[in-house]
Amino acid sequence: MAHPQKVARYSIRTIAFYNVENLFDTVNDSLYFDDEMTPSGNYNWTLERYNIKINHIAKVISEIGQSITQTCPDIVGLCEVENLKVIKDLINHPLLRIYDFKIIHFDSPDERGIDVALIYKSNSFIPISFKSHRLLIFNDSDQRDFTRDQLVVEGLLEGEEFYIIVNHWPSRSGGVKRSQPYRKAAARLNRRIIDSVLRFNVDAKIISMGDLNDNPNDSSIKNTLISSDRQNEESSALFNPMQSLYKKGDGSLAYRDQWNLFDQILLSKNLLNDNRKSYTFWKAGIYHPNYLRNKTGNYKGYPFRTYVAGSYQGGYSDHFPVYTFLIKKVE
Numbered sequence: 001m002a003h004p005q006k007v008a009r010y011s012i013r014t015i016a017f018y019n020v021e022n023l024f025d026t027v028n029d030s031l032y033f034d035d036e037m038t039p040s041g042n043y044n045w046t047l048e049r050y051n052i053k054i055n056h057i058a059k060v061i062s063e064i065g066q067s068i069t070q071t072c073p074d075i076v077g078l079c080e081v082e083n084l085k086v087i088k089d090l091i092n093h094p095l096l097r098i099y100d101f102k103i104i105h106f107d108s109p110d111e112r113g114i115d116v117a118l119i120y121k122s123n124s125f126i127p128i129s130f131k132s133h134r135l136l137i138f139n140d141s142d143q144r145d146f147t148r149d150q151l152v153v154e155g156l157l158e159g160e161e162f163y164i165i166v167n168h169w170p171s172r173s174g175g176v177k178r179s180q181p182y183r184k185a186a187a188r189l190n191r192r193i194i195d196s197v198l199r200f201n202v203d204a205k206i207i208s209m210g211d212l213n214d215n216p217n218d219s220s221i222k223n224t225l226i227s228s229d230r231q232n233e234e235s236s237a238l239f240n241p242m243q244s245l246y247k248k249g250d251g252s253l254a255y256r257d258q259w260n261l262f263d264q265i266l267l268s269k270n271l272l273n274d275n276r277k278s279y280t281f282w283k284a285g286i287y288h289p290n291y292l293r294n295k296t297g298n299y300k301g302y303p304f305r306t307y308v309a310g311s312y313q314g315g316y317s318d319h320f321p322v323y324t325f326l327i328k329k330v331e
Helices: 047-063 084-091 176-200 219-224 242-247
Strands: 009-023 075-081 101-105 115-121 125-133 150-157 160-168 205-211 253-255 258-260 263-267 280-286 322-330
Touching: 009 047, 009 160, 009 205, 009 263, 047 084, 075 084, 075 160, 075 205, 084 101, 084 115, 101 125, 101 150, 115 125, 115 150, 115 160, 150 176, 160 176, 176 205, 176 219, 242 263, 242 280, 263 280, 263 322
Parallel strands: 009 075, 160 205
Antiparallel strands: 009 322, 075 115, 101 115, 125 150, 150 160, 205 263, 253 258, 280 322
């Protein structure tokens, strides 16, 4: 008599990253250059517009990975958030409140007052420690260029130890070549953080994610941070699943008729093991349903933004979110 075959069951966790494009409150903060994002500023940033933005971002986060896992991500890295208040407003939105998200956030010295942060479901991730690492960079006149810190969170994802790093590397303003040293400095800091974790624990599971303002094949990411889309490279190299997406022409933001994939999630090599008894990498993607894209005009197909050239569009963000699935066999 034939025995019925046992069907393998898997637990799937979604890790996501989203550049939410200027999630500012409406209050003028005298310490930062946020004046334009106030009701009397250039952008006429009113409470009504702010609430629409919160609705939009909450909707997007609530849906990432939903078709596979029937729930929203367990861990989400954010960038371009102004302060703790806007993140609290976001996780208290009815679409997200049900998941009991918690926040890890530090104010960074960025001139515009934008920060990185991590939100996580308290029933699946338990933080052990967290630290903000300052990126010190100087311009041609030897003046300090104030930018975002890198956030490192050590914690337990369903009992498994993970290190999550959230990045927002210096932008390309002033030109790609001229600003490249700043991103290489960010890559060096990221690499130092990763190496210090690996010295402490050679088997550490590390996920580094963020808006890196460079593409997967750029030198800062391939050579300075040391990454590859091949699974058999040296063990210290990070695996970058975004590289193959970029090769296919996929992107998370568009500029001058060209797609870029600045938003990336990179993983330490031990997350590629096939033992499936612990969480391992399954696949990565860019979340871009139709409603996140412009329907018409010159920018058709581009991300549907909040503002374009100072004019209010009522969209979501100039970036699409990215995500990765981790999978584990359930006994």
